[in-house]
C-alpha cells in the first residue's frame with residue numbers, strides 16, 4: 001500500500017460508464033483479463049501489472065458496497081474505510097483468474113496438478129470499544145470452493161473421465177513463442193485438462209468441468225480483546241479450496257480499528273484530554289472523565305497546571321497476552337474563561353490584585369516545559 005500515487009479510476013480501467021450494470025462489469029473484466037493473458041499477449045511485459053489493475057478495479061466495482069463508497073468518496077474513501085485490495089500481499093490473483101477461466105494462472109499463483117488453495121485477505125472494521133472487549137463479527141468474502149455437484153472431479157456425475165486427448169495425459173503442452181531473441185519453446189499447462197492429464201467426457205454442468213467455483217462465504221470471526229489496528233487474524237483452511245483434495249488456503253482478516261474521537265491509544269494505554277476551568281484547577285475538584293465503559297471520577301488537586309497528566313489505572317486496553325488492562329492517561333487542559341461579563345471581569349481583577357509571588361511560582365520554568373513538550377512531540 002506504499003504506492004506513491006492513487007490508483008486509476010476503476011471505471012476507466014475497465015472501460016465502463018459510471019452506470020454500468022453488474023453484468024457489464026463482469027463481462028468487461030473477463031474480456032480484459034483474456035487480452036492480458038501472457039499466453040495470448042506474450043509481448044507485453046506489463047501484462048501482469050495491467051491484469052492486477054483490472055483485478056483491483058473489478059474487486060471494487062463488483063461489490064455493491066465498495067462501489068458505492070468509491071462513487072461517493074473515491075479511492076481515499078475506500079482506504080480510510082479500511083479496504084485494501086487483496087492482491088499485493090497474498091497472490092490471490094491466481095485464484096481470481098482461476099475462478100474465471102479455470103486452469104492454472106499465468107501469474108505463478110499455482111502450478112500444474114499440485115496446488116494447495118490460495119490465501120484470501122479481507123478487511124474487518126471495528127470500533128475501539130469492540131477492540132477492548134473482543135467481539136464476534138460476521139464477515140462475507142468471495143472464495144473458490146469445491147464444486148458440490150461433481151465433488152471436484154469436473155465430470156457430470158455418472159460419466160467417465162478419460163485421458164486428455166490434447167496433451168496425451170501429460171498435463172502440459174510445448175508452445176512456441178516469438179520473442180526479440182527469436183523463437184522460444186516453453187512448457188505451459190494444458191488448456192484442455194488444466195494440468196490433470198484427464199478430462200471429463202461430459203463436463204460437469206454446474207462448474208463447466210473446472211471442479212471448483214467461486215462463491216460467497218460468510219463466517220464468524222472471533223476477534224480477541226486488545227487487538228490493535230492493523231493486526232491480522234489467520235483462519236487456517238478458510239481460504240480458497242485446493243485442487244483435487246489438496247488443502248485449502250488460509251483466510252487473513254486484517255483488523256482496522258476505527259479512530260475514536262475521545263481516545264488516542266498508545267500500546268495498552270489510552271490517552272484523553274479533560275477540560276478544567278482555570279478557577280477549578282486552582283481550587284481543586286472531583287470530575288468525571290470518560291472511559292471506554294462509561295465514566296470514572298478523578299481528583300483534580302488544587303493548583304493543577306495545564307498539561308499535567310493524571311493516570312487512572314485499569315481503564316486502558318486489555319493486553320492481548322495476559323488480559324491485564326493498561327492505564328487511562330488524562331491530560332488536563334486548563335481552560336481560561338473568555339467573553340467575561342462585567343461582573344466576572346471585576347472578580348478576576350480583584351483576584352489578580354490579591355495574587356502574590358507565592359501564588360504564581362511554578363516548580364518548572366516555562367522554558368523547560370516547552371523543551372519537554374517538544375521532546376514528547378519528537379518521540
Ligand SMILES: [Zn+2]
Pocket residue numbers: 147148149150151152154155204205206207208209210211212
Ligand atoms: Zn462440478
Ligand SMILES: [Zn+2]
Pocket residue numbers: 164165166167168169170171172190191192193194195196197198
Ligand atoms: Zn490435457
